[in-house]
């Protein structure tokens with residue numbers, strides 16, 4: 001197909017960071033996506049509604065400056081921000097967040113990834129179960145970085161017990177397996193009606209060999225770590241099929257090149273997402289399922305209602321973004337920045 005028209009792309013898992021890093025990375029998402037779910041693992045994390053509202057204000061300020069530069073007028077971007085679950089979160093704080101329109105909770109097991117030191121020490125402890133009972137009543141959504149503290153390749157599989165337990169205990173609570181990376185998790189989301197998942201671009205493409213199969217490549221290191229070819233293939237097929245239980249969540253996570261060389265986990269993919277997804281779906285003759293994966297499933301699962309339609313037209317054309325972007329903290333390497341992709345964004349319209 002020479003022209004692809006996408007409406008309201010949505011990224012349900014992204015790290016935008018803060019301060020000068022936020023300024024450097026946010027415009028790539030705000031231009032190409034209609035909505036996104038920003039992760040709260042900042043330093044300090046977004047642990048109450050005041051912190052979330054201040055972050056949202058900053059996101060809107062930066063978006064507005066960029067939109068004016070790019071001639072994108074009016075409402076065209078909705079940042080959703082998840083509330084960070086921590087041991088001191090109270091029912092009252094949950095209610096306040098809900099009242100202010102926050103409906104997604106993010107759970108990190110303590111220490112599981114970047115800035116997860118304030119995460120939950122025991123996922124099934126009585127205090128957390130009480131909070132989740134309330135979250136279920138309020139119709140909130142629980143997104144989980146689901147990894148045990150076990151052997152790195154088995155962490156997600158080991159955590160499926162917790163997902164099963166939560167799905168059974170709270171049958172009306174929508175629960176999301178974030179950045180699904182293990183093929184066994186696909187069976188699990190189909191077993192429970194209230195269990196869903198997000199999938200990243202890099203877990204659709206990479207295996208552990210891309211990290212350690214040749215010369216060590218820290219730029220392909222992320223959490224959860226990319227796994228076997230069987231896992232990668234199952235994840236790719238699930239995304240390509242437009243499976244109604246799966247939304248796109250890039251988990252784009254910027255670190256400076258220096259930090260990556262020192263071993264920081266995270267892959268920064270925001271600048272090339274639409275071009276790369278079109279290239280990948282076209283290569284597998286599955287373009288007809290891209291709207292489900294990239295927009296419609298998320299709208300349904302998270303009950304997202306957008307008051308506008310952002311329409312992105314991509315044309316067949318060789319496109320290479322470039323290997324990095326600049327930030328005040330140092331350059332940030334772009335995933336697939338050196339690859340030659342088959343589509344280029346041609347026009348962005350707000351209908």
Ligand SMILES: [Zn+2]
Nearest residue numbers: 013015039251
């Ligand atoms: Zn993440």
